[in-house]
Amino acid sequence: xxxxxxxxxxxxxxxxxxxxxxxxxxxxxxxxxxxxxxxxxxxxxxxxxxxxxxxxxxxxxxxxxxxxxxxxxxxxxxxxxxxxxxxxxxxxxxxxxxxxxxxxxxxxxxxxxxxxxxxxxxxxxxxxxxxxxxxxxxxxxxxxxxxxxxxxxxxxxxxxxxxxxxxxxxxxxxxxxxxxxxxxxxxxxxxxxxxxxxxxxxxxxxxxxxxxxxxxxxxxxxxxxxxxxxxxxxxxxxxxxxxxxxxxxxxxxxxxxxxxxxxxxxxxxxxxxxxxxxxxxxxxxxxxxxxxxxxxxxxxxxxxxxxxxxxxxxxxxxxxxxxxxxx
Amino acid sequence: xxxxxxxxxxxxxxxxxxxxxxxxxxxxxxxxxxxxxxxxxxxxxxxxxxxxxxxxxxxxxxxxxxxxxxxxxxxxxxxxxxxxxxxxxxxxxxxxxxxxxxxxxxxxxxxxxxxxxxxxxxxxxxxxxxxxxxxxxxxxxxxxxxxxxxxxxxxxxxxxxxxxxxxxxxxxxxxxxxxxxxxxxxxxxxxxxxxxxxxxxxxxxxxxxxxxxxxxxxxxxxxxxxxxxxxxxxxxxxxxxxxxxxxxxxxxxxxxxxxxxxxxxxxxxxxxxxxxxxxxxxxxxxxxxxxxxxxxxxxxxxxxxxxxxxxxxxxxxxxxxxxxxxx
Numbered sequence: 001x002x003x004x005x006x007x008x009x010x011x012x013x014x015x016x017x018x019x020x021x022x023x024x025x026x027x028x029x030x031x032x033x034x035x036x037x038x039x040x041x042x043x044x045x046x047x048x049x050x051x052x053x054x055x056x057x058x059x060x061x062x063x064x065x066x067x068x069x070x071x072x073x074x075x076x077x078x079x080x081x082x083x084x085x086x087x088x089x090x091x092x093x094x095x096x097x098x099x100x101x102x103x104x105x106x107x108x109x110x111x112x113x114x115x116x117x118x119x120x121x122x123x124x125x126x127x128x129x130x131x132x133x134x135x136x137x138x139x140x141x142x143x144x145x146x147x148x149x150x151x152x153x154x155x156x157x158x159x160x161x162x163x164x165x166x167x168x169x170x171x172x173x174x175x176x177x178x179x180x181x182x183x184x185x186x187x188x189x190x191x192x193x194x195x196x197x198x199x200x201x202x203x204x205x206x207x208x209x210x211x212x213x214x215x216x217x218x219x220x221x222x223x224x225x226x227x228x229x230x231x232x233x234x235x236x237x238x239x240x241x242x243x244x245x246x247x248x249x250x251x252x253x254x255x256x257x258x259x260x261x262x263x264x265x266x267x268x269x270x271x272x273x274x275x276x277x278x279x280x281x282x283x284x285x286x287x288x289x290x291x292x293x294x295x296x297x298x299x300x301x302x303x304x305x306x307x308x309x310x311x312x313x314x315x316x317x318x319x320x321x322x323x324x325x326x327x
Numbered sequence: 328x329x330x331x332x333x334x335x336x337x338x339x340x341x342x343x344x345x346x347x348x349x350x351x352x353x354x355x356x357x358x359x360x361x362x363x364x365x366x367x368x369x370x371x372x373x374x375x376x377x378x379x380x381x382x383x384x385x386x387x388x389x390x391x392x393x394x395x396x397x398x399x400x401x402x403x404x405x406x407x408x409x410x411x412x413x414x415x416x417x418x419x420x421x422x423x424x425x426x427x428x429x430x431x432x433x434x435x436x437x438x439x440x441x442x443x444x445x446x447x448x449x450x451x452x453x454x455x456x457x458x459x460x461x462x463x464x465x466x467x468x469x470x471x472x473x474x475x476x477x478x479x480x481x482x483x484x485x486x487x488x489x490x491x492x493x494x495x496x497x498x499x500x501x502x503x504x505x506x507x508x509x510x511x512x513x514x515x516x517x518x519x520x521x522x523x524x525x526x527x528x529x530x531x532x533x534x535x536x537x538x539x540x541x542x543x544x545x546x547x548x549x550x551x552x553x554x555x556x557x558x559x560x561x562x563x564x565x566x567x568x569x570x571x572x573x574x575x576x577x578x579x580x581x582x583x584x585x586x587x588x589x590x591x592x593x594x595x596x597x598x599x600x601x602x603x604x605x606x607x608x609x610x611x612x613x614x615x616x617x618x619x620x621x622x623x624x625x626x627x628x629x630x631x632x633x634x635x636x637x638x639x640x641x642x643x644x645x646x647x648x649x650x651x652x653x654x
Contacts (some may be wrong), residue, residue: 054632087518128527133498142524143506146514174470184512186471195523196470198534199456199478206527302651309648316640323632 001027001116004096008036008085009104012045013286014050015237015274017104022269027111032093036085040080040288045278057289060084060237062176069289072179075242077290079189080179082153090158090168095102103154105236106213107266112231114209115157120322123164123203125170126194127213132221138250139288140217148244150193151206154234155213156194159203181244188244214259216245223256233259235266247297255324329444330417330424331355332383333360333510335432336622337370340378341614342432347380347574348608349436358424362388362413364406368624375617385624386410388416392504402625407481407517408507411499418488418496431482434541435605437559442537443485443568449491450533452525454486460549466589468545471562474572475511477519479534482571483541484522495529538562543571544584552597559601572605577614580606 005024005319007296009017020206034053060081062068068080082101090099098115102108119125134142158164175190181313184190198204199269207213215223215234221247237243237252274281298306331350335343350359355441361382386393389414400408410429417427426447430436446453457473458482465471486492497519508515526532538550540560550561559567574584583590583598592599631637 067615131527132529133524142521143514146520146523147512150527178471181513183475184473186473186511192474193470195474195478196456196458198526199459199460199536202536208527237402292599298652302654306648309644309651313641313644316637316644318629318631320629320631320634 001098002096003031003098003100003115004034004093004114005031005100005102006034006036006086006089007104007106008038010039010074010078010287011037012283012287013104013240013242014282015270015272016235018050018052018273019266019269020102020106020108023108027081032096034089034093036082036089038287038289039083039285042063042151043190043285043288043316044203045280045282046118048278048282055085055088057081057085058287062086065289067209068176070291072290073181073292073294074287074290075294076179076181076189076292077287079153080176082190083168083175086156086158086184087172090160090165094160097161099158101156101158103234103236105239106232106234107262108232109232109262110211110229112212119157119159119205119207121157121203122157122205123161124167124197124201124249125148125155125205125207126151126197127155127207129215129217130153130221131208131210131218136250138248138255140245140248140250148181148188149193149195151191151194151197152188152213152215152217153191153194154215154236155232161203161305163202167197170200189290191244195220198249203294207259216243216248219251219253219256219259226258230262233262235263239267239270241296247299247303249299328421328423329357329426329428329447330360330421331428331430332360332362332417333415333430333432333434334364334410334413335574336363336365336406336624337372337620338618338622339368339432339611340376340617341609344378344380344612345605345608346430346432346434346436347378348612349434353436353439358384360417362409364409364622364624365620369623370620372620376613383413383416388412396504396507397624397626399505402622404509404517405624407519408503410481410484410518411496411503414486414496415493415500418493419529425488426485427488428485429481429483430569431571431573433572433575434482434569435572435608438539438565438569441533442538446533446535447485448532451487451489451529452495452532452533452534453536454479454481454522454525455483456480457545458549459536459538459546463550464589466600467587468589473545475520476516477521477523479519479522479525480541480543480545480571481517481519481522482543482573483569491529491531495525498528513581537565537568539568541569541571542567543573543589545573545585547583547590547595547598552601553645554600570601570605572602575602575605577606577609 007017021033037056086101178187179189180187210222211229211231216237237245274283333343347359359380361380363382364385414427417424456478462469501523503518507517542550553560561567574586
């Protein structure tokens with residue numbers, strides 16, 4: 001069985017992508033890893049060498065690239081192009097049995113050993129953000145997940161089947177123009193679309209192995225027991241300001257010593273790749289595409305105050321005040 | 328014993344009776360109950376209007392905060408919010424009911440539901456996706472609308488009485504006490520959006536893609552109807568199991584549904600006889616009389632006085648909100 005792993009990233013995420021590549025080389029030495037660069041190739045520092053095959057956005061020939069760049073934030077722009085990268089690589093690596101997308105911020109700790117046995121009849125594997133109902137009142141709650149999507153698009157595994165190809169055609173035709181983070185319109189990057197896939201495509205499997213895809217959004221249900229197994233962990237929002245959970249207030253990394261230890265080791269690797277043989281650090285590069293300014297979500301006292309004020313406005317709007325009777 | 332039930336107010340009893348008649352004809356050994364969100368002793372129905380099916384009034388099923396729910400919800404929200412409470416009641420008080428199946432009142436069952444019964448022997452839940460094939464236009468409802476309002480249509484759900492199903496029902500109940508609202512920007516759409524979580528949180532959830540299930544305006548793009556020797560077929564090959572006449576009204580017989588703008592009866596002559604049949608059955612079941620009964624639990628709309636005062640109170644608060652948001 002052959003797997004092609006791929007990630008899609010900007011230049012500033014390359015150190016993460018290289019750390020991911022290192023973990024894949026360790027646990028999947030026979031499988032390929034490709035980096036999709038969703039950034040301007042010309043901005044790469046001279047002399048920068050990457051030990052993995054690289055596909056740049058220029059090879060995808062996106063006709064309305066400028067328009068997309070104008071209308072999106074950097075994160076939305078990457079999300080808009082991601083399905084096109086996956087489709088491109090799925091097509092060009094026709095000899096592989098599985099194509100697996102991983103966020104650059106993922107690090108693999110064990111091989112995906114279940115893949116050939118447990119998911120032999122699958123076409124598409126999805127990892128839910130949560131596997132269990134939320135029992136507290138912290139953020140994000142389940143409503144918020146409904147808005148951003150229940151399945152994380154930080155991982156996607158596609159078995160080489162006609163059905164997986166049909167999924168890619170559908171996804172890559174919907175997302176590029178509709179990758180806005182705009183829940184009122186039913187949109188949320190490339191991710192929310194995955195919610196429809198169990199209905200639309202056959203062989204969509206919801207992976208319920210708690211060791212797959214730990215992240216800021218689920219450590220409370222995955223990492224609270226000591227020695228909880230970890231196959232792969234996504235450091236999105238932990239090591240950077242990416243992702244949709246910047247305002248989360250459920251999880252503190254320090255409460256999970258085993259995760260904290262992994263994080264420190266991971267930070268070292270990322271730091272190493274960030275400056276390796278380079279005069280300037282990669283993580284300082286501004287993405288070339290996605291011209292709209294990203295507005296970080298409110299957090300802390302500011303968030304609480306705004307929520308309270310909204311409630312007050314709602315009260316003023318709806319409170320029943322009987323009209324003065326004129327007798 | 329299989330227990331099928333619906334939920335409605337008195338104004339929809341023609342629909343509930345039509346559903347009951349169809350079940351009696353096609354699945355005579357099933358027990359059918361009408362969950363009534365209304366008060367019979369207040370309505371004083373003449374004997375001629377009492378359905379031939381047992382009715383279970385909502386104030387009899389031990390909903391803890393029913394008064395609060397009546398305050399919070401409008402008629403649609405309230406009628407959908409009580410769904411898991413009825414299921415819970417049947418699980419507790421009708422021990423002989425090994426399967427509980429909910430149908431919206433505006434459904435007709437066309438066949439013995441043997442396939443469903445079989446699946447309910449094997450699975451905890453059976454749900455039907457709105458769409459099993461992509462929709463390639465942006466008329467209403469489109470894929471974004473389904474992303475906003477829920478993948479599965481909750482005009483139907485089948486449950487085998489198991490511990491796992493009960494866990495699902497308890498979770499669903501808890502959510503619907505306060506959050507069975509329509510608020511798309513905040514991830515809410517009555518009882519339905521929540522059920523996106525069902526196949527993730529709970530095991531053995533069967534996602535039914537048989538084209539004869541829950542056919543309605545939202546899946547006409549993938550389903551075509553024909554009558555062969557008195558049996559209705561979908562896409563030539565599958566028997567029509569049940570048709571959901573959502574958004575159809577006897578008084579707008581030229582419209583397939585008030586919730587859609589994709590199809591007309593001119594485009595889809597294949598469905599015309601199915602709707603004519605339904606219209607006739609509703610009229611025969613005294614739709615014209617029932618529809619005039621107001622629901623006991625629905626309060627008259629509030630008239631909000633002092634709009635000018637409200638406005639001047641709100642405006643400084645809104646200014647503060649926008650300052651905080653745009654820091």
